Amino acid sequence: MLQEALREINRGSAEIIDNERIEKLLKAYFEEGKTYTVKAGFDPTAPDLHLGHTVLLQKLATFQKYGATVQFLIGDFTATIGDPTGKSATRKVLSQEDIKKNIASYTTQAFKILDESKTEIVYNNDWLEPLGALGMLELASTLTVARMLERDDFSKRYASNAPIAVSEFMYPLLQGYDSVYLKSDIEIGGTDQKFNLLMGRQLQKTYDIKKQQAVLMMPILEGLDGVQKMSKSLNNYVGVADEPNDMFGKILSISDDLMWRFYLLLSTKPLDEIAAIKNGVLDGSMHPKKVKEDLAIEITARYHSQELAHAAKAEFDKIHSKSQVPTEIDEYNCDGEIWIAQALVDCNIEPSTSQARRDIKQGAVKINQEKISDMQLQLACGEYILQVGKRKFAKLKVN
Structure with missing residues (x-):
C-alpha cells in the first residue's frame, strides 16, 4: 500500500525535494494512523479556474486519499501584492471586493475535486496583517537583496531596467511565512513557483519550528494548442465552469500527443490502465478518437455529471459526425x-x-x-x- 501511494503521489510530478520526508509521513499514516498537512496557495486573482489549475487540486486530492489534511490557502493578503512569478511588470493591485468575489468562486469549483471534510480553508490575511511593521521588518531581514535577485524573473527585469516594486520582494517571504505559521509538512505548486516554495523550507528553519516542509512541484499544463501554458489570456484553456458541450468539444480538439499529457495529469485512471490504453492505441486495437472521447467524458462528468457528459458527446456527434445543427442555439x-x-x-x-x-x-x-x-x-x-x-x-x- 505504501509503494502504491508513493507511486500515485509521484505521478506526473516534475520535481520533489525531500522525498524521504514524504515517505516517512505516509509510513506513519499507514502504520499509526497519523495525519499530516499539505499546503497549496491560491491567489484569487481571477474568478474562474481552468484545467491547468486543477493539476494541483488533483494532486491534493491524491494526498487526501492517503491521510493528508489539505491546507487550502487563500492568499487574500498576498493577492493585494500579486505574485511576481513570470511577470515582466508589476501586477495591478486587486480591490477587496474583487478578492472576495473570486474567493467564493474558487472554493465552489475546488470542492468538485477536493474532499471538503479533509480540507481546511485558511486565509493568510489572518496572520499576515497582525504581523505588523515590526514583524514585517523582521521577516524582511531574513533575506538579502542579492539572494532575491537570483530569481530569474527579477534578474531579467533588473537587467532590462524594468521597475520592480519593493513590495514584490516581500511576496516570496510572505508565502514562506505562511508555511511557518501553518507548520506545513508538505507544500505543492507549479515548477514556476520553485523559489517561493523553497522559501517556506528556509523560513521554517530560520524560525525554528522543528520541521522543514517537503516540496512537490507539478509541471505547467499546456493549453489546447499544445505549445503554450493553459491560460485564459491566450484563449487556449478549458474552464472548470465551461458548459458541458464546450468542455467536451474543447478536450476532443486536442492533439493525440497532448491527449497523453492530459491523461497523466488530469485523469484519475490508474497508471497501469493508462499504459494499457496507450499500448492499445500503438498496436491498433484501440482508436485514438475513442480514447480521447473517453477522456473528454471523464473530465466533463467530473465537473458536471455522467448524464450531461454523455449528452455532450451525443450533441458533438450530431453536429460533427452527422453534420446537423445543435439542438439549442441562440x-x-x-x-x-x-x-x-x-x-x-x-x-x-x-x-x-x-x-x-x-x-x-x-x-x-x-x-x-x-x-x-x-x-x-x-x-x-x-x-x-x-x-x-x-x-x-x-x-x-x-x-
Missing part, C-alpha cells in the same frame, strides 16, 4: 437587409467584421450548412442558420 432578430459580416458580429459568433471576412475567405462560414465565399453578401428577409467553424452557431431572422 436566436437573433434584425430589421431590414444586413451585411453577412455584420450579422455574424451581431449574433456574437464573430468578434469583428474583419475577422468575419477572414473566416469567410478561409471557408469557415456557412449559411444553412452551405459554405459561402461572398464577403459582400447581403442577407434579405428570411431565417438563416449561421455557422463559424465547427462549434459556433446562431439563428438569425431578418424581418
Whole structure:
C-alpha cells in the first residue's frame, strides 16, 4: 500500500525535494494512523479556474486519499501584492471586493475535486496583517537583496531596467511565512513557483519550528494548442465552469500527443490502465478518437455529471459526425437587409467584421450548412442558420 501511494503521489510530478520526508509521513499514516498537512496557495486573482489549475487540486486530492489534511490557502493578503512569478511588470493591485468575489468562486469549483471534510480553508490575511511593521521588518531581514535577485524573473527585469516594486520582494517571504505559521509538512505548486516554495523550507528553519516542509512541484499544463501554458489570456484553456458541450468539444480538439499529457495529469485512471490504453492505441486495437472521447467524458462528468457528459458527446456527434445543427442555439432578430459580416458580429459568433471576412475567405462560414465565399453578401428577409467553424452557431431572422 505504501509503494502504491508513493507511486500515485509521484505521478506526473516534475520535481520533489525531500522525498524521504514524504515517505516517512505516509509510513506513519499507514502504520499509526497519523495525519499530516499539505499546503497549496491560491491567489484569487481571477474568478474562474481552468484545467491547468486543477493539476494541483488533483494532486491534493491524491494526498487526501492517503491521510493528508489539505491546507487550502487563500492568499487574500498576498493577492493585494500579486505574485511576481513570470511577470515582466508589476501586477495591478486587486480591490477587496474583487478578492472576495473570486474567493467564493474558487472554493465552489475546488470542492468538485477536493474532499471538503479533509480540507481546511485558511486565509493568510489572518496572520499576515497582525504581523505588523515590526514583524514585517523582521521577516524582511531574513533575506538579502542579492539572494532575491537570483530569481530569474527579477534578474531579467533588473537587467532590462524594468521597475520592480519593493513590495514584490516581500511576496516570496510572505508565502514562506505562511508555511511557518501553518507548520506545513508538505507544500505543492507549479515548477514556476520553485523559489517561493523553497522559501517556506528556509523560513521554517530560520524560525525554528522543528520541521522543514517537503516540496512537490507539478509541471505547467499546456493549453489546447499544445505549445503554450493553459491560460485564459491566450484563449487556449478549458474552464472548470465551461458548459458541458464546450468542455467536451474543447478536450476532443486536442492533439493525440497532448491527449497523453492530459491523461497523466488530469485523469484519475490508474497508471497501469493508462499504459494499457496507450499500448492499445500503438498496436491498433484501440482508436485514438475513442480514447480521447473517453477522456473528454471523464473530465466533463467530473465537473458536471455522467448524464450531461454523455449528452455532450451525443450533441458533438450530431453536429460533427452527422453534420446537423445543435439542438439549442441562440436566436437573433434584425430589421431590414444586413451585411453577412455584420450579422455574424451581431449574433456574437464573430468578434469583428474583419475577422468575419477572414473566416469567410478561409471557408469557415456557412449559411444553412452551405459554405459561402461572398464577403459582400447581403442577407434579405428570411431565417438563416449561421455557422463559424465547427462549434459556433446562431439563428438569425431578418424581418
